[in-house]
Amino acid sequence: MTDTYTAFVSRGWGRDIAKRLGLPQPVELRRYRPGAPLLPGPALLVGSGPSAEAVASALTEWGVEVRREGAPDGGASRPDDGAKAPKLGAIILMLEGIERPEDLSAPVLAAGQAVRSLAPSGRVVTLSRRASTQDEPAVAAARQGVEGILRSLAKELRAGATGNGILLAEDVTADAPSVIGALRFLLSGRSAFVDGQFLTVGSSAGELPSDPERPLEGKIAVVTGAARGIGAAIARTLARDGAKVVLVDVPAAGESLAKVANEVRGTALQLDITRQDAGERILAHAVGRYGRLDVVVHNAGITRDKLLANMDAARWDSVIAVNLAAQLRINEALLGSDGLGEGLHIVSVSSTSGLAGNRGQTNYAASKAGVVGMVRSTAARLAARGGTANAVAPGFIETEMTARIPFATREVARRLNSLQQGGQPQDVAEAIAFLASDAAAGITGNILRVCGQNLVGQ
DSSP states (O other), X not given: OOOHHHHHHTSXXXXXXXXXXXXXXXXXXXXXXXXXXXSSSOEEEEOOSXXXXXXXXXXXXXXXXXXXXXXXXXXXXXXXXXXXXXXXXXXXXXXXXXOSGGGGHHHHHHHHHHGGGEEEEEEEEEEEEXXXXXXXXXXXXXXXXXXXXXXXXXXXXXXXXXXXXXXXXXXXXXXXXXXXXXXXXXXXXXXXXXXXXXXXXXXSOOOOOSSTTOTTTTOEEEEESOSSHHHHHHHHHHHHTTOEEEEEEOGGGHHHHHHHHHHHTOEEEEOOTTSTTHHHHXXXXXXXXXXXXXXXEEOOOOOOOOOGGGOOHXXXXXXXXXXXXXXXXXHHHHHTOSOEEEEEEEEEEOXXXXXXXXXXXXXXHXXXXXXXHHHHXXXXXXXXXXXXXXXXXXXXXXXXXXHTSOHHHHHHHHHSBTTOSOBOHHHHHHHHHHHXXXXXXXXXXXXXXXXXXXXXXX
């Protein structure tokens, strides 16, 4: 489903009318295109020391011009012909060395001076340490302060620009694979609808892909609910990134499932995931066709909305069965098996409804909040086996389901985020593809919201 209003006000006289009338002015976001530059301009790096050098080295390797805060013209000379210097594609703040709240002032204010030079769909990324109860109070206060700074700045950015952060555990350095992998993801068009969020890198595990355009090369992945919508987008994205994909959906969706499977050159498995033996059947199919299983994406889900006062057992139980209980059973079957590849990556689809609640969705919110608890517990169990478990929590995404929302309600829901528009199924798929990669092997137990920094709830 397309957002015709965003297309209208993004250019020409439509943009002029919106500006004169004071209407919301969402812009068409920069999304991933194979072969496109990582950023729309140079990156300004604020900070110094070994961590900054590691980040600068990665940026240079990716073909990004690096400017350093404090150097004339940000470290780049002005063109001889007097032309304007290009807008900044990104501002990266190295804040992992702060010890006191007072340490935040200089780097943050320096970045603030550069925000006006940020290009449309530019990026602001912070790298800082995760606050801990083991920290001295001043250290914990300074580290936690970064989250408030970043989330507030993300609400101030305009023209499709986003702000996100990377939190490092105490023993993780900035050159760890998952730090560099997270940085590339957050700078790229793959993170177009991720805004005001943090990824926590808890270990130095991981491996960067030899080809950044094919980070899932050779992986075997299963996607449930893959016949249409977000699930189909996930299957297409994983296949684009190099994975061989097993697509799972109910027999009633068999025709659509086969079409998507043929498109991505994957295999289709018609299966009701609420069956007691669903996990064993999924694993048997993957191992029988490809010899192992590396990635599991739990996407299948349903809604049966009703105010709790009017809720019946059939509505409640069906949502819990599909959205949560089935995932638990499948995970148990997988974790008890010997047919997995090294370092299984599990990615579940939660929802902002599960984080913030939503009227008329107590059953759905219970299931999606339950996914969060499941993922955090499963992450601990997988760690010993070199695996990860994470979740994405979509906000308002343009799908067949949201297209059925009444027009006025739909328009309000679209604008209730910092980017003032709904996301695309592709946005959810890109986040899942990153979390499913070996570049994210040091990231586990994370809940990544793909919601454009929805202004309701957390």
